[in-house]
Amino acid sequence: MLSMNNINKVFRTDLVETTALRDFNLTIDEGDFVSVTGPSGSGKTTFLNIAGLLETYTSGQYLLDGTDVSNLSDRQRSQLRNEKIGFIFQSFNLIPDLNLYDNVDVPLRYRGFSKQERHKRITQSLERVGLANRMKHLPAQLSGGQQQRVAIARALAGEPRFLLADEPTGNLDSQMAKSVMALLQEINQQGTTIVMVTHDPELAMQTGKNVFVRDGQISKHETLVPMALASNQ
Amino acid sequence: MKTNLEFGPICRALLRNKVGAVLIALQIALTMTIVVNAIFIIVERQGLMQRESGIDEANSFYLTSTGFGKDFEPKRIIDQDLDVIRNTPGVVDAIQINAIPISGGGWSMSLTTEPGDDQDDVSTAVYFVDTHGIDALDLEVVAGDNFASTDIRWRERNQPDWPDKAMITKALAEKLFPDIPWQSVVGKTVYIGEDEPVIVTGIVDKLQAPWIGWSELENAMLSPEKMVTESTRYFIRTEPGQRDRLMAELENTLANAYGNRLIRNVTTVTQTREQSYRQHSAMIKILSTVMVLLTLITAMGIVGLTSFNVNRRRKQIGTRRALGASKQAIVRYFMLENVIISTTGILLGVAMTIGLNMLLIEWFAMTALDWYYIPAGMAVLFVVGQLAVLGPALKAAATPPAIATRTV
Structure with missing residues (x-):
């Protein structure tokens, strides 16, 4: 599903050169739920940005679903992001002037779906996160947990094969965090590959694999037995 | 996508x-x-x-000559001046004139097609010109004929009557006689005042009145007259490219030809247009x-x-x-x-x-x-x-x- 071989990412300014990822090697199989942990500045977000085609890398090879993304144009990268990747952001990144329906609609419009198809997908994905009855509400009228659920609905509406979550519970209280985590596990069980960047070791324990990043490299790679979510229901 | x-x-x-x-x-x-x-x-x-005034603006200018002294004889000096101007190399033609088209100042009157004080009238500008008026103003006689030299008279100061002939613009002909072709207006009689008859002997293509904001701007009449006046205006049309040279030259020539006078307001029609607009x-x-x-x-x-x-x-x-x-x-x-x-x-x-x-x-x-x-x-x-x-x-x-x- 995702294969990174000797990926290096160097940020250069006039004065400073910073290596964010150094000979980064990682393979993620279809259906995996991988957590990426590590201290601040370790390169987690850089990895996520490269994995999600939000950023290019300096050297190495990255195969996404068998496609070498090195030489893709901006337009091709946008298309690949839209079709294969769903994003969940720490601060939800919902568009405040659009209601839930229109927010979920955003990536679907870029996909070129018909109005009927979009309507069906928006309704289904909002139903899946339990917010179908609030589709005319604005994000500001929802709690943080609900907003993140909308963001998940937006990510799922295009039926991506690969979900990237950047600290998805970072702005939520523990109860809401558990609820969102349970939803992600459910999505993973239905076949979607998920990579989740998190600071929280407890959340990481609930995924199938954990990758620990330090100084731009993977320092530990372990397979986990997901903990039961006692209070997820 | x-x-x-x-x-x-x-x-x-x-x-x-x-x-x-x-x-x-x-x-x-x-x-x-x-x-x-x-x-x-x-x-x-x-x-x-x-809008075109109808005259050769680019090659025309005018000036004012004001004579003074007991022995000043307007008729002699005016004829003498016109003779000098017309014989100056580079001059196409020249006339004495009472008003300059599109200049803002001039004469107007009302014409009727029937005598009497209860007739609908048409207003028109009036220009006093002699037989050289057509060439000096660069007009085209499109029907009838130019004035003959015998038609031209001297108009004394405050003289109330009018010559019995006139030329008018095509636009004025159409307004006076809207029901007949303008060419047929030649030979028709129009009336100045209540009952002074004037025969239309010719029609010119275009000549604007002095007032650019006037609704009857295209109405103009040429009256075959020269004015007996101490302060007279000469309108001079030159060959292309000669205007500016002749403005200075004729100012000196006229001043030298007769000493007891002032030559003033030597102005091109181009300047007049700029001023008016x-x-x-x-x-x-x-x-x-x-x-x-x-x-x-x-x-x-x-x-x-x-x-x-x-x-x-x-x-x-x-x-x-x-x-x-x-x-x-x-x-x-x-x-x-x-x-x-x-x-x-x-x-x-x-x-x-x-x-x-x-x-x-x-x-x-x-x-x-x-x-x-x-x-x-x-x-x-x-x-x-x-x-x-x-x-x-x-x-x-x-x-x-x-x-x-x-x-x-």
């Missing part, structure tokens, strides 16, 4: 954040109202300024400046609002990019947003444009706006809006998608 236009979401988002958009739409409406009416006024004024010219410059400034201010307003929105929505734009928007899609988003704002402003502007035009018609007796100014104005404002938004939209498209994962 086929992208659906986000017309609905943009409209709904604008309705939730309407202050900036409404202000820009109002600015566009106001700009359209003023620009379209200003262009119409400018075109109308330019049309007035481009100065208000129109100034109006065109002012309106053009206002139009350009207003359009620039509106364009800058659009640039400002869009730039503000781009900066405010950087994270949103990054998120859209992360969700699959291409750079083109981001540009299209802002262009479409501008289309919606501009269209609102333009439609309001159409109503305001027509409203202002109706007020101008009522207050200043202007003519009604030609219909095609409206779509032309709409197109111009639309293009200005799209051009103004292009820079900020391209800047927005350059927003990196990775900004979506930044928390600050």
Whole structure:
């Protein structure tokens, strides 16, 4: 599903050169739920940005679903992001002037779906996160947990094969965090590959694999037995 | 990738954040109202300024000779002067004349086609000319004949009666006798005052009156007369390129030919036209400046609002990019947003444009706006809006998608 071989990412300014990822090697199989942990500045977000085609890398090879993304144009990268990747952001990144329906609609419009198809997908994905009855509400009228659920609905509406979550519970209280985590596990069980960047070791324990990043490299790679979510229901 | 236009979401988002958009739409409406009416006024004024006077303006000038002293004999001096001027190399012809076309000052009178004081009359300017009038003024006799030398008389000061012959312009012929072809007006009798008959012996193609704002500007009559006066005006037509040289030369020649007089106001007809149309010219410059400034201010307003929105929505734009928007899609988003704002402003502007035009018609007796100014104005404002938004939209498209994962 995702294969990174000797990926290096160097940020250069006039004065400073910073290596964010150094000979980064990682393979993620279809259906995996991988957590990426590590201290601040370790390169987690850089990895996520490269994995999600939000950023290019300096050297190495990255195969996404068998496609070498090195030489893709901006337009091709946008298309690949839209079709294969769903994003969940720490601060939800919902568009405040659009209601839930229109927010979920955003990536679907870029996909070129018909109005009927979009309507069906928006309704289904909002139903899946339990917010179908609030589709005319604005994000500001929802709690943080609900907003993140909308963001998940937006990510799922295009039926991506690969979900990237950047600290998805970072702005939520523990109860809401558990609820969102349970939803992600459910999505993973239905076949979607998920990579989740998190600071929280407890959340990481609930995924199938954990990758620990330090100084731009993977320092530990372990397979986990997901903990039961006692209070997820 | 086929992208659906986000017309609905943009409209709904604008309705939730309407202050900036409404202000820009109002600015566009106001700009359209003023620009379209200003262009119409400018075109109308330019049309007035481009009207031909009928004379050879580029090669003509005139001057005033004022004699003094007991032994000053106007008739002799005038004939002598005209003889000198006409025989000067480079001069096409010259006449003594009572008024200069389009100069702002002259003589007018009313003509009727029947005697009596209860007849409808037609106003006309009157020029006193001799047989050289046609050549000096560069007129064309399109029906009838020029005056014969025996037709010319001397008009004494305060002489009330009129010669029994006259030539008139085609426009005046058509107004006096609207029911017959203008060529047939030759030989007809018209009446000055209540019952003084004058026979139309010739028709000239075109000669404007002295007053450019007059509704009867094209009505002019040539009367076969020379005036007995101490202060006389000579109208001189030169060969091309000789005018400026002859202005100085003839001023000296006339001054030297007879000492007891002043030669003044040596003026080209070109200068006269500029002077007469100065208000129109100034109006065109002012309106053009206002139009350009207003359009620039509106364009800058659009640039400002869009730039503000781009900066405010950087994270949103990054998120859209992360969700699959291409750079083109981001540009299209802002262009479409501008289309919606501009269209609102333009439609309001159409109503305001027509409203202002109706007020101008009522207050200043202007003519009604030609219909095609409206779509032309709409197109111009639309293009200005799209051009103004292009820079900020391209800047927005350059927003990196990775900004979506930044928390600050």
